[in-house]
Amino acid sequence: ETGVTQTPRHLVMGMTNKKSLKCEQHLGHNAMYWYKQSAKKPLELMFVYNFKEQTENNSVPSRFSPECPNSSHLFLHLHTLQPEDSALYLCASSQDRTSGSNEQFFGPGTRLTVL
Amino acid sequence: GENVEQHPSTLSVQEGDSAVIKCTYSDSASNYFPWYKQELGKRPQLIIDIRSNVGEKKDQRIAVTLNKTAKHFSLHITETQPEDSAVYFCAASKSNTGKLIFGQGTTLQVKP
Numbered sequence A: 001e002t003g004v005t006q007t008p009r010h011l012v013m014g015m016t017n018k019k020s021l022k023c024e025q026h027l028g029h030n031a032m033y034w035y036k037q038s039a040k041k042p043l044e045l046m047f048v049y050n051f052k053e054q055t056e057n058n059s060v061p062s063r064f065s066p067e068c069p070n071s072s073h074l075f076l077h078l079h080t081l082q083p084e085d086s087a088l089y090l091c092a093s094s095q096d097r098t099s100g101s102n103e104q105f106f107g108p109g110t111r112l113t114v115l
Numbered sequence B: 001g002e003n004v005e006q007h008p009s010t011l012s013v014q015e016g017d018s019a020v021i022k023c024t025y026s027d028s029a030s031n032y033f034p035w036y037k038q039e040l041g042k043r044p045q046l047i048i049d050i051r052s053n054v055g056e057k058k059d060q061r062i063a064v065t066l067n068k069t070a071k072h073f074s075l076h077i078t079e080t081q082p083e084d085s086a087v088y089f090c091a092a093s094k095s096n097t098g099k100l101i102f103g104q105g106t107t108l109q110v111k112p
Helices: none
Strands: A004-007 A012-013 A017-025 A029-039 A044-050 A055-058 A064-070 A073-077 A085-096 A109-115 B004-008 B010-014 B019-025 B032-038 B047-049 B054-061 B060-069 B072-077 B086-092 B106-111
Touching: A004 A085, A012 A017, A029 A073, A044 A073, A055 A064, A109 B010, B004 B086, B004 B106, B010 B019, B019 B086, B019 B106, B032 B060, B047 B054, B047 B060, B047 B086, B072 B086
Parallel strands: A012 A109, B010 B106
Antiparallel strands: A004 A017, A017 A073, A029 A044, A029 A085, A044 A055, A064 A073, A085 A109, B004 B019, B019 B072, B032 B047, B032 B086, B054 B060, B060 B072, B086 B106
């Protein structure tokens, strides 16, 4: 796959586990995003990073901790999750959040199941 | 807060018919309106977008219209084909934030 990649594609974890989701973009973009997609709900924006700086935290619980070491990589660290956190987690990137082109390119997602 | 409402939630049409999906937004400062298509088990992909300085945009069988006064925009698909079957999401954004607010999605089924 090219563009935006995510690993793992599937993850099953217990409520006491610690895991991390990884996203990498090969598009030379400077903005990266985490979204949560639950069944029968709209895509929910979680975090926005622009030039490695977090510019948006959409009231996300602290059990989700993002990390953006550089413009190409984005992580979502998971700790003490709840079953209701089970969802598809999508990463996206765009040129940068303030440019005229807002098109966001999505990764394939990580299907997370919390037991 | 910012909100995007999308209707209908499901839409079933016969192949060859037209399909229309409508969205309304709450933030009058929104100026960018993309539409994404998500096939089953796949990632959302941009199919068309429109900016607030334009009232209509067309790309082959797909068109989007925007009414800024009424704060609503619509996706029109003509001559629908079975491969158009997917979930379609509208979104609204202000260009200086990068923050896309998505609608709830419309599941379109095109029957052969």
